[in-house]
Amino acid sequence: xxxxxxxxxxxxxxxxxxxxxxxxxxxxxxxxxxxxxxxxxxxxxxxxxxxxxxxxxxxxxxxxxxxxxxxxxxxxxxxxxxxxxxxxxxxxxxxxxxxxxxxxxxxxxxxxxxxxxxxxxxxxxxxxxxxxxxxxxxxxxxxxxxxxxxxxxxxxxx
Amino acid sequence: xxxxxxxxxxxxxxxxxxxxxxxxxxxxxxxxxxxxxxxxxxxxxxxxxxxxxxxxxxxxxxxxxxxxxxxxxxxxxxxxxxxxxxxxxxxxxxxxxxxxxxxxxxxxxxxxxxxxxxxxxxxxxxxxxxxxxxxxxxxxxxxxxxxxxxxxxxxxxxxx
Numbered sequence: 107x108x109x110x111x112x113x114x115x116x117x118x119x120x121x122x123x124x125x126x127x128x129x130x131x132x133x134x135x136x137x138x139x140x141x142x143x144x145x146x147x148x149x150x151x152x153x154x155x156x157x158x159x160x161x162x163x164x165x166x167x168x169x170x171x172x173x174x175x176x177x178x179x180x181x182x183x184x185x186x187x188x189x190x191x192x193x194x195x196x197x198x199x200x201x202x203x204x205x206x207x208x209x210x211x212x213x214x215x216x217x218x219x220x221x222x223x224x225x226x227x228x229x230x231x232x233x234x235x236x237x238x239x240x241x242x243x244x245x246x247x248x249x250x251x252x253x254x255x256x257x258x259x260x261x262x263x264x
Numbered sequence: 265x266x267x268x269x270x271x272x273x274x275x276x277x278x279x280x281x282x283x284x285x286x287x288x289x290x291x292x293x294x295x296x297x298x299x300x301x302x303x304x305x306x307x308x309x310x311x312x313x314x315x316x317x318x319x320x321x322x323x324x325x326x327x328x329x330x331x332x333x334x335x336x337x338x339x340x341x342x343x344x345x346x347x348x349x350x351x352x353x354x355x356x357x358x359x360x361x362x363x364x365x366x367x368x369x370x371x372x373x374x375x376x377x378x379x380x381x382x383x384x385x386x387x388x389x390x391x392x393x394x395x396x397x398x399x400x401x402x403x404x405x406x407x408x409x410x411x412x413x414x415x416x417x418x419x420x421x422x423x424x
Contacts, residue, residue, distance in 0.1 A: 137410065138297070140304075141297070141300035141301055141303075141304055144300070144303065144304050145300055145303060148307060149334075149338065152329040152330055153326070155326075155328070155329040156326040156328050156329035158328075167315055169314075169331065170311055170315050170330065170331045170332065171311070171329065171330045171331065171332075172329050172330065173329060175311065179304075179307065179308065255293055255296075255297075
């Protein structure tokens with residue numbers, strides 16, 4: 107197996123292990139965050155590849171889609187689910203802001219390392235800060251959506 | 265080429281108008297959840313359907329990026345499922361289910377026959393019927409699970 111295949115496998119195993127970090131009473135919040143994030147990444151992931159901004163030379167289902175199924179269907183939405191279930195809702199704004207920065211930065215650094223050392227992703231007309239901004243923005247959009255979805259009519263505290 | 269894009273535009277318009285016309289305000293969250301869930305399910309299984317060449321889409325929105333018909337997979341079928349889910353009776357009704365599955369299979373067959381948006385390779389119309397039946401059944405179970413705890417979700421009471 108190539109290093110890329112091992113990394114893909116590692117991503118699946120690691121993100122699947124993250125499932126155990128979801129508290130039982132927040133499974134529905136995780137599901138909504140996961141699904142809404144997929145709704146975003148499905149379209150945006152295809153657009154950036156179509157416009158030639160990014161390339162995923164090694165990927166799953168290479169004949170069907172040129173975007174990264176692993177990242178856009180599974181790893182990133184699941185990270186977003188974790189982001190939402192552990193969100194420090196009752197803490198002050200600075201901590202909430204740092205929470206966004208921490209998640210976004212870790213994901214961006216991971217992506218940059220993978221970009222440099224493997225063929226899983228190649229930046230063409232792309233920079234690390236575009237990744238950073240888009241990840242942060244989509245986290246925020248998903249957060250707002252979850253808050254709306256679980257607003258007081260549902261009687262659940264998120 | 266031109267005809268297909270007009271049809272795609274019509275599908276988007278029918279879909280958006282249909283969603284707002286048919287899903288009443290108190291069911292909006294339920295409808296959106298069903299939409300998102302079905303989208304994830306059909307995305308996953310269509311990867312295999314297109315990988316193994318059961319279906320093919322000659323005319324596509326992003327011909328470089330993907331092989332499947334985006335409007336139909338990303339938007340139209342999830343939307344049909346959300347309308348199906350919001351309108352279904354509490355218990356799973358087989359007649360309603362069969363009529364619905366037959367209608368969307370007919371829709372896909374018509375699209376296949378008269379346009380270049382979809383092309384059957386090794387897929388047949390009854391294969392598609394079974395495939396949609398499976399997708400609907402699986403998504404229906406997932407949505408029912410999501411809403412099974414009535415004390416957590418009181419969507420029905422909201423807005424009444």
